[in-house]
Amino acid sequence: MLKQYSFEETAVQTFDDKTSLAMRTEDMQVFYGSNHAMFDANLAFPKNQITALIGASGSGKSTYLRSLNRMNDGIATVTGKIWYHGVNINEPGVNIYEIRRHIGMVFQRPNPFAKSIRENIVYALRANGVKKKAELEERIEQSLKGAALWDEVKDSLDKSALSLSGGQQQRLCIARSIAMAPDVLLLDEPCSALDPISTVKVEETLLELQKKYSIIIVTHNMQQASRISSQCAFFHLGHIMEYAPTGTMFSNPQIPVTQDYIAGSFG
Amino acid sequence: MEQTNSQLKNQDTKSHEWDTRLHHATKATHEDWIGRGISYFCIGIIILVVASMLWFITSKGIATFTQNHVSLWKFLSGTNWAPDQGQIGALPMILGSFAVTFAAAIVATPFALGTAIFMTEISPNRGRKFLQPVIELLVGIPSVVYGFIGLAVIVPFMRHVVGGSGFGIISATFVLFVMVLPTITSMTVDSLRAVPRFYKEASLALGATRWQTVSRVILRSATSGILTAIIFGMARAFGEALAVQMVIGNAAIMPKNLISPASTLTSQLTTGIGDTIDGTLPNNALWSLALILLLMSLFFNALVRFIAKRGQLKHER
Numbered sequence: 001m002l003k004q005y006s007f008e009e010t011a012v013q014t015f016d017d018k019t020s021l022a023m024r025t026e027d028m029q030v031f032y033g034s035n036h037a038m039f040d041a042n043l044a045f046p047k048n049q050i051t052a053l054i055g056a057s058g059s060g061k062s063t064y065l066r067s068l069n070r071m072n073d074g075i076a077t078v079t080g081k082i083w084y085h086g087v088n089i090n091e092p093g094v095n096i097y098e099i100r101r102h103i104g105m106v107f108q109r110p111n112p113f114a115k116s117i118r119e120n121i122v123y124a125l126r127a128n129g130v131k132k133k134a135e136l137e138e139r140i141e142q143s144l145k146g147a148a149l150w151d152e153v154k155d156s157l158d159k160s161a162l163s164l165s166g167g168q169q170q171r172l173c174i175a176r177s178i179a180m181a182p183d184v185l186l187l188d189e190p191c192s193a194l195d196p197i198s199t200v201k202v203e204e205t206l207l208e209l210q211k212k213y214s215i216i217i218v219t220h221n222m223q224q225a226s227r228i229s230s231q232c233a234f235f236h237l238g239h240i241m242e243y244a245p246t247g248t249m250f251s252n253p254q255i256p257v258t259q260d261y262i263a264g265s266f267g
Numbered sequence: 268m269e270q271t272n273s274q275l276k277n278q279d280t281k282s283h284e285w286d287t288r289l290h291h292a293t294k295a296t297h298e299d300w301i302g303r304g305i306s307y308f309c310i311g312i313i314i315l316v317v318a319s320m321l322w323f324i325t326s327k328g329i330a331t332f333t334q335n336h337v338s339l340w341k342f343l344s345g346t347n348w349a350p351d352q353g354q355i356g357a358l359p360m361i362l363g364s365f366a367v368t369f370a371a372a373i374v375a376t377p378f379a380l381g382t383a384i385f386m387t388e389i390s391p392n393r394g395r396k397f398l399q400p401v402i403e404l405l406v407g408i409p410s411v412v413y414g415f416i417g418l419a420v421i422v423p424f425m426r427h428v429v430g431g432s433g434f435g436i437i438s439a440t441f442v443l444f445v446m447v448l449p450t451i452t453s454m455t456v457d458s459l460r461a462v463p464r465f466y467k468e469a470s471l472a473l474g475a476t477r478w479q480t481v482s483r484v485i486l487r488s489a490t491s492g493i494l495t496a497i498i499f500g501m502a503r504a505f506g507e508a509l510a511v512q513m514v515i516g517n518a519a520i521m522p523k524n525l526i527s528p529a530s531t532l533t534s535q536l537t538t539g540i541g542d543t544i545d546g547t548l549p550n551n552a553l554w555s556l557a558l559i560l561l562l563m564s565l566f567f568n569a570l571v572r573f574i575a576k577r578g579q580l581k582h583e584r
Contacts, residue, residue, distance in 0.1 A: 071472060101474035111465040114488060123483065127475035173469070180474060 002266055005236065007039070011254035012233075012243040015044050022047045022184050022214030023068065023103070028080035028090070030063050030072065030238075037063050037076065039239050045184075045231070050206060050215040052225035052246065055235030056267035061218045064235070065186050068216070069103040070096045084184075101128055104177030108189040110169035112161035117144075117153055117172060120161050124176045139179055146212075147175035148205045167198020171205060178213065185209065187217040191224065203228050222262065226250050234258050321561070328558025331355065331551040342555060348519035348535070350549035357532075357556060359521045364531040364563075366436050366522060367511060368504040371443035372451075376497055378444075379451035380486075386452075387459040388481050394456075405449035414510030417442035422514055429526050434516030437525040442510050447500035454499055458492020459485060491578025495571050502567040506560065508533035532556045 015021065022045045030038035038060045045051050053061040067078045070089070073096060082090040089099050112120050121140045130136060140157070144150040149171040153164070161172055170190055177185060187206070191199040206215055206228055219225050225232050225246060232246040234257075242249065242258045253259045261267050331337050337355055345356020382402075386394030421441045426433030462485050470480040486493070516528020517538050530538070536556050543550035 069472070071468070097474050097476050099474075100472055105472040107465065107468060107472070109465060111463075111469040113466060113469065113484060123470070123475075124473040127470075127473055127479050176469075176473060 003260070005241075005255075005257040007237075007239045007241075009255050009257075010239070010241050011258075012042060012240060013231075013245075015046060020047045021045060023082065023084040025064075025068070026081040026083065028064070028067065028078065028082065030060070030067055031077040031079075032075075037238050038067070041080070041240055043233055043240060043243060045214060045216055047214050048210055048212070049230040050210050050217060050228050051231040051233065052229035053216065053218045053233050053235060054220075054222060054225050054261075056261070057220075058237070059235035060238040061235045062188050063238075064240075065188055065216060065218050066105075068184075068186055069100050069105055070094075071100075071105060101180050102182050103184040103186060104180060104182035105186045106170070106173050106177055106188065106190050109193055110166055110173055112164070112169050112172050112176070114160065114162055116158045117161050117164070118157040120172060121176050121179045124179045128180050143175040143179035144172075146178050146205075146209065147171040148201065148208070149175055165198065167194050167201055170194060170198070170202055174202070174205060174209075178209065183213060185213045185215045187215065189218050189220055192220055199224070222250070234261060236261070324554065324557055324561050327551065327554035328561075329555075331548070331555045335548045335551060337548075337552075342552075346521050350539075350543075350552045353548060355548070355552040355555075357552075357559070359519055360530055360532045360535045360556060361559065363436065363515070363522055363529045364505055364533070366525075366529075367439045367443055367515070367531060368501050370436065370440040371447050371504045372497055372501045374440065374444045375448045375451055375500060379448055379455055379496070379500075380493070382448075382452045383455035383459055384481055384486075386456050388477070388485065399456075402449045402453050405445070406453070410446065410507060410510040411513075413442050413446050414513035417510060417514040425526060431526050432516060432528060433526075434514060434528045435524075435526040436515065436522055436529050438514040439511045439529075439531070440525075442514055443504045443507060446507060446510065447504050450503055451496045451500040454496030455489075455493050458489040458496065461492065462488050491574050494574050498567055498571050498574070502564060505563055505567070506533060508537045512537050532560050536560075 024044035025041050028038060028041040029036065030041075041064055043064075053065060055061045063072070063076065066072045067076070067090075068082060070078075072078055078090055080090065081088045084099075084103070087094070113123060115123070118140060121143055122136055125136055125139055130139065141150060141154075144153065149168060152168060153159075153172075161169065164172060170193075174185075174187075174190075191202055194202065203224065206217070209215060217225075217229065229246045231243070232249045233243040234241050234249070234253075236257055242253060242255055244254070249258070250262060253262055331342065332339055342355055342357055343361070344358055345354065346358050347354040347356045348359060349355075382398065386398050417438060421438050422433040424433070425431075425435070425438050429437075466484050466488060467480055470484045471477075475483070511531055512534035515530060515534055517530045517534055518528035519530050519535055520528075522529040536553055539549070539553050543553060
C-alpha cells in the first residue's frame with residue numbers, strides 16, 4: 001500500500017534573474033481526456049546544464065517532457081504556459097515544426113529509420129531545408145562526432161542503421177537530433193533499453209553535449225540522475241514535489257515523499 | 268551411503284499401478300487423435316481438389332497443342348480468333364486482359380493511396396467510422412451489379428462523349444477501377460497501420476511536417492505492403508469475367524484503340540463456353556485460355572510472396 005503524501009508540501013527551487021534559462025513551464029496542466037495527469041507544473045531549466053526528471057512509473061515525468069516540444073499534440077490536452085525565448089509556445093498559431101527543430105527529442109526505445117546511417121541524419125537535415133551536398137556531409141560528420149559515434153561508423157555510413165547495436169542506435173538518434181542544431185535536447189529514458197556499457201557511452205556523450213545544449217532527461221534510474229545531472233526534479237502522481245540541485249536532492253531531500261523515494265521505500 | 272543408494276533403488280521398482288496409470292490413454296488423448304484426424308482429413312480433401320483442378324485444367328489446356336497440333340507460338344502471337352475455322356490466335360484476348368488490368372490498377376492506385384492516407388493519418392476516427400464500412404460494402408457488391416451499372420451508365424456515357432458504341436477497354440477500365448479500388452484501399456490501410464508508431468514519432472520529433480512524415484517515412488516503410496495491395500487488385504481485375512464481359516463489347520479482335528470493342532481472356536471464356544462441343548478444337552482452345560489465366564494467377568501469387576520476402580529482409584537487422 002502506497003503511503004499518502006500531501007501534495008501541498010513541496011520544495012521547488014526557483015532561479016533568480018542572473019541564471020539564464022533554456023525554457024520554463026508555468027502552471028502547466030495535462031489531461032488525457034478527462035484524466036488529469038499533470039498538476040500545476042512550474043519548472044525552470046538553466047541553460048547548458050543537465051536536468052533530470054525522476055519519479056516512479058506513472059508519475060507524469062514522460063508526459064511532462066513530451067509536452068515541452070508539443071509531442072503531446074493530438075494525444076493530450078496541455079494548458080498553461082511554456083516559455084521559450086520569451087515566447088509562450090503553448091499557444092495556437094505557434095509553428096510546432098519550428099519548435100521541434102529547436103527542441104529535439106530522443107525516445108526510450110532507439111528508433112532509427114530502416115535506412116542507412118547517413119540517410120537517418122540526412123532525413124533530419126532535409127526536413128530542415130539543408131540541401132547542399134557539402135553542407136550535408138559536413139553536418140553528418142559533426143553530429144556523429146557530437147554523439148561520439150563517428151569513430152565507430154565513419155567507414156560504414158551506408159550500412160543499415162538497424163545493423164548497429166542498441167547503444168549505437170541510440171547515439172545515432174542523438175546524432176540525428178543534434179544534426180538540426182537544436183538548443184534544447186529532451187531525452188525520455190534514453191538508456192532504459194541499453195546494456196551498462198552502452199549506457200556509460202551515452203552518459204559520457206550527454207556530459208559532453210551539455211557544453212552546447214541544454215538537456216532535460218527523464219530517467220528511471222536514480223544513480224544515473226546523480227551521475228550526470230546538475231538539477232533534479234522529483235515527480236509523484238502528476239505533481240512536482242521537489243526540485244533542487246542534484247547533490248542537495250540526494251544528500252538532503254527536504255520533504256518526506258522525496259526522502260522515502262530516495263531511500264527506496266517505493267517506486 | 269551404500270545403504271541409502273540401495274534403498275533408493277528399492278523405491279525405483281516398478282509399481283504396477285503407476286505403470287498403467289501413466290501409460291493408458293485418457294479422454295484427452297483420444298480427443299487429440301480425433302482432432303488431428305479431422306484436420307488431416309480436411310487438408311487431404313483440399314489438397315486433392317486443388318491438385319485435380321490443376322491437373323484437369325492443364326491437361327485440357329494443352330490438348331490444343333498435343334491433340335490439335337496448334338503451335339504454341341501461333342497461339343500466343345496469332346491475332347485471328349476463329350476456332351471454328353481452326354484459327355486460334357489468342358493475342359487479342361491476352362492484350363485485352365493486360366490492358367484493362369494495368370489501366371485499372373494505374374487509375375485506382377492514386378485514389379486508393381489517397382483514401383488510405385486519409386483513413387490512417389489525416390482522420391483516423393472518421394476513417395474507421397464511415398469509410399471502413401463503405402469500403403467493405405464496395406468489396407461485397409456482386410460483380411454482376413457493377414457490370415450492370417457499367418452497362419447502364421458508363422457505356423451510354425462513353426457513347427455520348429467519345430462516340431462509337433461505347434463498349435471497349437475504357438469502359439471496362441472504369442468498371443474495374445471501382446471494383447479494385449476497395450481491394451487496394453483496404454490492404455493499403457492495413458499496411459499503413461502496421462507501420463510502427465515510433466517511426467512516425469521519430470520523424471515528427473525531428474521537426475518534419477506531417478506531409479514529410481507520410482511521404483518519406485510512412486509510405487516508404489509500407490512500400491512492400493502497398494505493392495502487394497496493388498498486385499492483389501490486379502489479380503482481381505485480371506480474373507474478373509462477368510462485369511468486364513458486360514461492357515467490353517466482346518469482339519475477339521486486336522484492340523485498335525481504347526474505345527473500340529475488345530475482349531479479355533475471361534470474357535471470351537464466358538462468352539464461348541456454351542457454344543462448343545467437348546473434345547473439339549474450339550473447346551480445347553477455350554481451355555487453353557483458362558490455362559493462361561491459371562498461370563497468371565500463379566504468377567501474381569508468386570510475385571506477392573517475393574515482395575513479402577523482400578519487405579521482411581529490409582526490416583531485419
